[in-house]
Amino acid sequence: MGSTLRIAWRNLWRNRRRTVLALAAIALSQALVLFYGGILRGYSGWTVEAITGPMLGHVQVHAAGWRRQRSMDAALAHLGRTLAALRRDPGVADAHARLYAPALAAAGEKGYGVVVLGVEPAAESGPAGLLRVTPALPAERRVLVGRPLATRMGLAAGDTIAIVGSGADGSLANDLFVVAGLIDTPVDLVNQMGVVMELGEAQGLFAMPDGAHEIVVHARQPDEARALAERLARLPELAGAEVLDWKRLEPALVALVRLIDQVWLFMLALVFIAAASGIANTMLMATYERIHELGMLLALGAAPRRIVAMVVAESLALGLTGALAGSVLGASIVAATRSTGIDLAAISRGAPRELSFAGLSVSMRIYPSLALDHLVQGVLAVLVTSIVASAWPAWRAARLEPQQALRA
Amino acid sequence: MLALTPHATRTLRLKAWSRGHDHALIVIEDPPREAGTATLRVGTNLWNYLPRIARTIRVPPSMMLGSWMGTDLTNDDLVKESSLRQDYVAKLEGRVVDPPGWRLALEVRPDVVGRWSKIEIQVTDDGLPVEERHYDRRGRLARVLTFDQVKTLGGRRLPTRVALVPADEQGRRTELHYLDIAFDVPIPDDTFSLSRLEENR
Numbered sequence: 001m002g003s004t005l006r007i008a009w010r011n012l013w014r015n016r017r018r019t020v021l022a023l024a025a026i027a028l029s030q031a032l033v034l035f036y037g038g039i040l041r042g043y044s045g046w047t048v049e050a051i052t053g054p055m056l057g058h059v060q061v062h063a064a065g066w067r068r069q070r071s072m073d074a075a076l077a078h079l080g081r082t083l084a085a086l087r088r089d090p091g092v093a094d095a096h097a098r099l100y101a102p103a104l105a106a107a108g109e110k111g112y113g114v115v116v117l118g119v120e121p122a123a124e125s126g127p128a129g130l131l132r133v134t135p136a137l138p139a140e141r142r143v144l145v146g147r148p149l150a151t152r153m154g155l156a157a158g159d160t161i162a163i164v165g166s167g168a169d170g171s172l173a174n175d176l177f178v179v180a181g182l183i184d185t186p187v188d189l190v191n192q193m194g195v196v197m198e199l200g201e202a203q204g205l206f207a208m209p210d211g212a213h214e215i216v217v218h219a220r221q222p223d224e225a226r227a228l229a230e231r232l233a234r235l236p237e238l239a240g241a242e243v244l245d246w247k248r249l250e251p252a253l254v255a256l257v258r259l260i261d262q263v264w265l266f267m268l269a270l271v272f273i274a275a276a277s278g279i280a281n282t283m284l285m286a287t288y289e290r291i292h293e294l295g296m297l298l299a300l301g302a303a304p305r306r307i308v309a310m311v312v313a314e315s316l317a318l319g320l321t322g323a324l325a326g327s328v329l330g331a332s333i334v335a336a337t338r339s340t341g342i343d344l345a346a347i348s349r350g351a352p353r354e355l356s357f358a359g360l361s362v363s364m365r366i367y368p369s370l371a372l373d374h375l376v377q378g379v380l381a382v383l384v385t386s387i388v389a390s391a392w393p394a395w396r397a398a399r400l401e402p403q404q405a406l407r408a
Numbered sequence: 409m410l411a412l413t414p415h416a417t418r419t420l421r422l423k424a425w426s427r428g429h430d431h432a433l434i435v436i437e438d439p440p441r442e443a444g445t446a447t448l449r450v451g452t453n454l455w456n457y458l459p460r461i462a463r464t465i466r467v468p469p470s471m472m473l474g475s476w477m478g479t480d481l482t483n484d485d486l487v488k489e490s491s492l493r494q495d496y497v498a499k500l501e502g503r504v505v506d507p508p509g510w511r512l513a514l515e516v517r518p519d520v521v522g523r524w525s526k527i528e529i530q531v532t533d534d535g536l537p538v539e540e541r542h543y544d545r546r547g548r549l550a551r552v553l554t555f556d557q558v559k560t561l562g563g564r565r566l567p568t569r570v571a572l573v574p575a576d577e578q579g580r581r582t583e584l585h586y587l588d589i590a591f592d593v594p595i596p597d598d599t600f601s602l603s604r605l606e607e608n609r
Contacts, residue, residue, distance in 0.1 A: 162461035166478065167478070169411075169478060170477065171478055172456065174459075174460045
């Protein structure tokens with residue numbers, strides 16, 4: 001066996017050009033599969049983040065029935081106590097409240113239908129917040145207005161708008177506010193309809209002391225959102241409230257993401273098959289090319305089994321070397337792009353920097369990441385392909401009459 | 409006035425002026441959050457004045473059946489109060505023993521487009537209302553008004569509490585308690601004008 005391996009390795013370097021070509025083909029295929037798989041992983045995380053990041057969070061709390069009717073008085077009461085209880089849970093990274101109130105806003109004579117959003121500006125200003133990176137929102141009758149809405153209403157920062165709506169108790173909510181700034185958020189609804197104010201101010205305007213309509217919870221472990229939701233629902237402070245994880249809040253989005261994931265998986269399979277057939281082609285050619293030489297060995301009295309073993313060992317050594325080189329190459333490409341990301345907008349020239357996805361706009365930058373299982377699967381697949389692609393022609397050659405093989 | 413919902417009870421103190429059947433002004437005096445909010449009615453037009461934004465908003469026809477200030481009263485109730493005699497055909501249904509009085513059934517005239525197909529009214533012998541039952545256009549009971557706590561206010565005997573209970577909404581109820589009434593007082597003409605509404609609140 002030892003001698004077979006030695007001979008195989010020596011044979012490999014006898015035809016240097018052929019071996020280098022085969023190695024390059026294998027290494028490139030493996031690198032491609034790894035890189036593509038890395039993009040896929042980055043993409044999948046990207047869509048989930050786009051969905052759960054700014055708008056949904058991982059778990060949401062509402063008063064029972066609010067999601068269906070969105071009626072003002074279906075509110076969560078004792079907000080301070082509830083938030084404190086949520087924040088005590090070890091699985092909760094952060095929890096903050098929002099208030100949603102339909103209202104009319106007017107700068108001049110004409111009124112526009114808007115949604116007043118009462119938020120905790122500090123909590124919403126982070127990368128996973130609704131406001132993303134806009135300047136902090138001061139209280140004192142100041143609001144932020146979505147840029148498209150402001151354009152429609154002809155508003156600029158510093159203008160005063162009147163807001164009229166209905167309070168949770170049925171009273172007429174009305175007051176004047178100064179536009180502190182225009183905002184571009186990742187959420188279409190906020191850009192098109194949103195008048196954002198500080199939560200306490202919204203509570204005062206709409207007669208909802210210590211109340212809100214929604215609590216958004218970000219989990220420390222996003223994968224465990226469902227278990228977290230079930231645990232939080234058992235908190236005594238949340239009795240009677242509806243606690244749902246994002247997958248149950250937006251089943252349609254989840255289905256869409258799954259569909260996209262499947263399309264990408266299918267394409268990964270195609271890349272994989274293309275890579276495997278490239279390797280198989282190289283191996284088949286390399287072995288067929290040597291039928292003459294194998295016939296010579298047969299004529300000299302080599303056992304057919306030994307010949308097959310030798311060719312397969314050669315092919316395995318080639319495949320393994322190529323796969324390892326490819327893994328190193330692929331991993332370095334992923335490592336090189338993982339922190340800066342790949343800007344799809346720059347690649348497809350003229351494409352927008354941001355993409356609107358189910359009412360959420362997401363950056364066109366993807367951050368690939370390396371999956372160990374992709375690497376292992378790639379190496380294994382290369383090895384299997386090398387064995388199959390070399391054993392079959394070697395076996396055929398070994399069964400030939402030496403005379404025939406010599407003439408081939 | 410008390411507005412009760414399953415979630416909360418809200419109390420408002422109102423001051424109202426009216427002249428004839430088609431001029432009225434209602435101003436909220438308390439709580440402070442809503443003080444100064446006013447509704448002006450002239451004929452079938454209705455305006456709400458919002459003091460914090462210093463603006464008058466006309467209640468559009470499409471909002472007539474909407475709630476007035478979050479109570480179970482509709483804007484339409486403020487406008488249509490005088491038309492019982494014109495729009496309905498009254499029929500005497502029979503005697504009521506307690507309190508002694510009569511029961512009337514009012515069927516809507518065929519050519520009238522209104523909210524109620526039928527109104528049943530119970531009155532006492534001295535002409536005070538006890539109960540009104542309003543039926544919608546499909547003949548279903550929509551709401552019940554009850555009148556009680558008869559007292560002498562402003563020199564006249566009248567029920568000082570009116571309760572409105574919608575039939576289809578559990579737990580909702582609006583009560584009007586009359587604290588003081590003055591009749592036949594001179595009211596300046598401009599009381600019921602938009603400019604007065606806007607300048608003096």
